[in-house]
Amino acid sequence: MRRAMIVMAATVAGLVGVLTFRTTPARLTLGALPGASVTRTAPPPTVAGAPPPPSSTTTTGAPPAPGPTTTTTPAPTTTAAPTTSRTATGASVNYNWGVMSVSATVTGTRITKVFIASLDDGGNSRSQSIDQQSIPILEQQALQAQSANIQGVSGASYTSAGFAQSLQSALGKLNVK
Amino acid sequence: MHLVHHLEEVMGTVVTIDVYAHAAAPSVEITPLVDRACLLLHQADDVFSTWKPDSPMSRLRRGEITCAQAPPEVAEVLELCATARDLSGGWFDPWALPGGVDPTGFVKGWAAQRALDALVSPLVTGAIVNAAGDIAGFGGPGGSRPFRFGIVDPTAPGDLICVVEPPAALATSGTYERGAHLIDPRSGRPMARVASASVTGPDLGLADALATAVAVAGGDGLGVVEAVDGFEAMTVDFDGSMHWTPGFPMAAIGEAAPSAGGQGPDGSRSALPGSPGPNR
Numbered sequence: 453m454r455r456a457m458i459v460m461a462a463t464v465a466g467l468v469g470v471l472t473f474r475t476t477p478a479r480l481t482l483g484a485l486p487g488a489s490v491t492r493t494a495p496p497p498t499v500a501g502a503p504p505p506p507s508s509t510t511t512t513g514a515p516p517a518p519g520p521t522t523t524t525t526p527a528p529t530t531t532a533a534p535t536t537s538r539t540a541t542g543a544s545v546n547y548n549w550g551v552m553s554v555s556a557t558v559t560g561t562r563i564t565k566v567f568i569a570s571l572d573d574g575g576n577s578r579s580q581s582i583d584q585q586s587i588p589i590l591e592q593q594a595l596q597a598q599s600a601n602i603q604g605v606s607g608a609s610y611t612s613a614g615f616a617q618s619l620q621s622a623l624g625k626l627n628v629k
Numbered sequence: 630m631h632l633v634h635h636l637e638e639v640m641g642t643v644v645t646i647d648v649y650a651h652a653a654a655p656s657v658e659i660t661p662l663v664d665r666a667c668l669l670l671h672q673a674d675d676v677f678s679t680w681k682p683d684s685p686m687s688r689l690r691r692g693e694i695t696c697a698q699a700p701p702e703v704a705e706v707l708e709l710c711a712t713a714r715d716l717s718g719g720w721f722d723p724w725a726l727p728g729g730v731d732p733t734g735f736v737k738g739w740a741a742q743r744a745l746d747a748l749v750s751p752l753v754t755g756a757i758v759n760a761a762g763d764i765a766g767f768g769g770p771g772g773s774r775p776f777r778f779g780i781v782d783p784t785a786p787g788d789l790i791c792v793v794e795p796p797a798a799l800a801t802s803g804t805y806e807r808g809a810h811l812i813d814p815r816s817g818r819p820m821a822r823v824a825s826a827s828v829t830g831p832d833l834g835l836a837d838a839l840a841t842a843v844a845v846a847g848g849d850g851l852g853v854v855e856a857v858d859g860f861e862a863m864t865v866d867f868d869g870s871m872h873w874t875p876g877f878p879m880a881a882i883g884e885a886a887p888s889a890g891g892q893g894p895d896g897s898r899s900a901l902p903g904s905p906g907p908n909r
Contacts, residue, residue: 543636545643602792603647603770606762606801606827607781617643617761621636 541569542621554618558626630754630771633659639670640737641680645759646744649770654752666744666758673740676700679731690729710735713838718853720842725814738800738837741765745833763800763840765833777880783824784869791871791882796859798833802826802840803865811845822847823864829878830860848872 539557555569633648633656646666650659676699677686685699696704710723710732723732741760745767748756755768757776766776775794782790783803793799802811803825811821826843828836835857843850843862854862855874863873873879 543638543643545638602777602779603757603766604645604759604764604776604778605781605789606764606778606799607783607803607825617636617645620634620645621643624634624636 537564538626540622540625542618542623542625544570545618545621552618554622556619556622556626558623563623631656633663635663635667637667637670639667640674640678640740640760642761644670644741644744644761645757646748647757647759648748648753649755649768650752651754658750658752662748662750662753665747669744669747670740670760673702673736673743676702677706677732677736677740679728679733686732690731706732706736706739709739709834710838713835713842716835716853716857717839717842717850718846719814720846720850720853721838722814725817726812727817734802734841735834735838737761738763738765738798738832739834742798742833763798763833763837764795765798766795767797780827780863781825782869783865784867790865791863792880793827793829793863794878794880795829796878797831798836799827799829800833800836800840801828802837802844811841813845821845824867824869825865826850827863828854828860829862830857836860 537557537559541555542553544551544553553569557564630652635646637644648659678684688694689699714722724730737760741758742765745758745765757766769775777792777794778799779789780791782788821844826840828840830836839854851862851874854860861874861877863877865871
């Protein structure tokens with residue numbers, strides 16, 4: 453194996469140099485991105501080309517059961533968002549260590565709270581340490597992702613993917629993209 | 630413009646399908662496209678799942694059937710896996726895994742890419758299939774803008790470490806939440822040399838496989854991916870350092886990143902906060 457690695461290194465050594473630098477704490481925060489909204493106390497403004505915020509008039513009741521759901525969001529006509537808070541729990545999603553579901557609270561079209569609604573990792577001690585490490589931060593990520601005007605998140609994970617997917621399910625029930 | 634947002638439970642996770650359709654396109658015209666995409670995802674799961682004991686892939690692994698007796702897409706996928714193995718310099722190798730050939734590292738991306746292709750329509754301006762963080766897309770969310778995706782910071786999984794605008798596909802692989810699940814094909818043992826590896830390119834199946842390869846190979850893997858036409862790669866080391874190939878479609882990185890030492894020939898950092906962003 454060691455020999456193989458050396459061969460490998462020799463193979464790639466001549467290839468084009470790779471950009472390198474340290475980003476020690478490299479954190480994308482609100483407003484750090486082009487087009488990001490910096491308004492936290494109001495529904496996000498409609499950025500050109502951004503996914504349209506759903507009209508408040510189209511909000512319907514949340515589907516009663518988890519599972520595949522389809523929601524259709526009409527054209528963007530940003531009107532005054534309702535100020536009432538609504539909460540929904542997303543589908544239970546299998547992740548590598550168990551089953552989890554996420555709840556989201558929105559006020560108008562703004563996510564105001566995200567939390568783990570249920571988490572069953574079967575008591576696996578390895579899982580618990582991972583969950584404790586990752587989940588509280590993920591809650592912040594959910595808020596961050598909404599602020600960054602992006603259409604998705606890529607990560608090497610089961611936990612974060614499960615979190616994101618359940619969250620999207622919850623947001624779908626609330627007609628919030 | 631209106632958005633059809635669909636969640637489908639398949640392949641052990643939930644796959645997100647977003648279709649951005651022309652305003653004049655009636656939803657009744659979009660729904661069959663989404664249904665078709667979902668059907669393809671479930672078909673792939675039925676054929677390739679290594680968790681379903683009766684799937685053709687499971688039976689093949691146990692030696693109960695031959696490749697010729699399996700559905701034709703099995704041979705197709707294994708052939709593509711062999712190509713991916715060669716392009717990755719052997720760092721991605723479904724045949725080197727414990728328990729027999731396992732194309733799972735390729736199939737999720739491949740299936741998502743096939744599902745996306747089913748969404749192509751004159752009524753659709755853009756679409757995304759996001760299979761648990763491995764993303765295939767075409768078009769954009771509206772106007773002439775491309776889709777933008779965040780990549781999770783593996784050293785702080787609550788944060789994004791950067792935002793990219795991939796040409797079609799974006800896959801990320803790593804160990805930071807799954808434990809040491811990546812297998813070094815050269816030793817047969819769990820190994821990852823970076824905290825995470827992301828690959829962009831024209832096809833999600835190959836991007837998925839190459840991301841796995843780079844996560845195992847580490848920094849050497851960047852050169853491997855750079856040699857593959859149309860594909861680019863970015864790694865995050867366990868200490869948070871980032872490295873990427875010059876063509877990686879970086880749209881933004883964290884604002885705390887240093888301003889010196891990382892300028893790329895393509896000006897890939899010009900979208901940083903405080904700098905005029907490129908007109909994309």
